[in-house]
Amino acid sequence: MNLCYRHPDRPAYVQCQRCSRPVCPECQVQAPVGVHCPECVEEARRRRPAQRTQFGTPVGSGRPTVTYTVIALCVVMYLLQLASPRLGLGLDVTGALAYAPAYTSDWFPSFEPWRMLTATVLHSPSSAMHILFNMMALLFVGRVIEPAVGAARYVAVLLLSAFGGSVAVLFLTDPLTPTVGASGAVFGLFGALFILSRASGAETGGIVALVAVNMVVSFLVPNISWQGHLGGLVAGALCALVIARAPRGKSRRLWQWAGITGIALVLIALTAVGSTMVAFPV
Ligand SMILES: [Zn+2]
Ligand SMILES: [Zn+2]
Incomplete structure (x- = not known):
């Protein structure tokens, strides 16, 4: 029986679609096909180019922090x-x-x-x-x-x-x-x-x-x-x-x-x- 590569005490019934390592239910991240392990998900997130707005700035939280700060200051x-x-x-x-x-x-x-x-x-x-x-x-x-x-x-x-x-x-x-x-x-x-x-x-x-x-x-x-x-x-x-x-x-x-x-x-x-x-x- 396979054991989760992150939790050696837990059984793993599936493996990551990318790196083929066995993952327990808690470590599975649902992918379009099969599941991914947390590390591969993080890796994919890092490789994806940062989304940018039309004016070339990275898409952030959308919270207008500067606006709130200026209002508080005034x-x-x-x-x-x-x-x-x-x-x-x-x-x-x-x-x-x-x-x-x-x-x-x-x-x-x-x-x-x-x-x-x-x-x-x-x-x-x-x-x-x-x-x-x-x-x-x-x-x-x-x-x-x-x-x-x-x-x-x-x-x-x-x-x-x-x-x-x-x-x-x-x-x-x-x-x-x-x-x-x-x-x-x-x-x-x-x-x-x-x-x-x-x-x-x-x-x-x-x-x-x-x-x-x-x-x-x-x-x-x-x-x-x-x-x-x-x-x-x-x-x-x-x-x-x-x-x-x-x-x-x-x-x-x-x-x-x-x-x-x-x-x-x-x-x-x-x-x-x-x-x-x-x-x-x-
Ligand atoms: Zn993986
Ligand atoms: Zn696990």
Whole structure:
């Protein structure tokens, strides 16, 4: 009588179709024909090429971890914004991290360019609608885009959309008016969703309507930064364009990251140019 090669004390009535070793009932893995042993199954799994999405990223768990993390970060920062003036420690989170063009200009005493990014995880402390809308949009769109392009490229799209939003604020907004909000990143995701949907031949009418409605709202409602929305939209769409259009093949990732780096450098250059153009308010 045969004994299982993994459990020498158990009888084996069948053998692995690949390696012919006897396996006990517990060690049998049902195959299309006959059974396989656990080692052959593992071996086959390793040899199979990793499944990739249309945009060249390995198919992962599908859980949008980055999206959840960004939402958690924004909520924590929002609570800090609400709490900091009440703590009486002289700490003002909104004042310390919000962005206004003056912070990247020659004549302003404090040169604090990081505010171009830190402002994008803050929200208007006077209106819960601002953060509520942005987080809902981030959740709905991020859930689609993050698994499609992979976490790393998704982070790049978010960061450059946020940065692009602040660059537009630098060129188009009053130098001393502070801006906060993840709207630039959210509009970047809208732009990216449009480009990626087109690239995969999906229906884009709904996205165009969504962006159009939101764009009109941002022009009409006072205290909403349409400049940031516009900049984010363009930057996010450009990132998605290089991700979707990079030549297929072995160096696809390289092209995608080269394109993303190029967009980042253009935004840095625009910031340098814009910072010399901010007019001193009289
Ligand atoms: Zn086997
Ligand atoms: Zn066994």
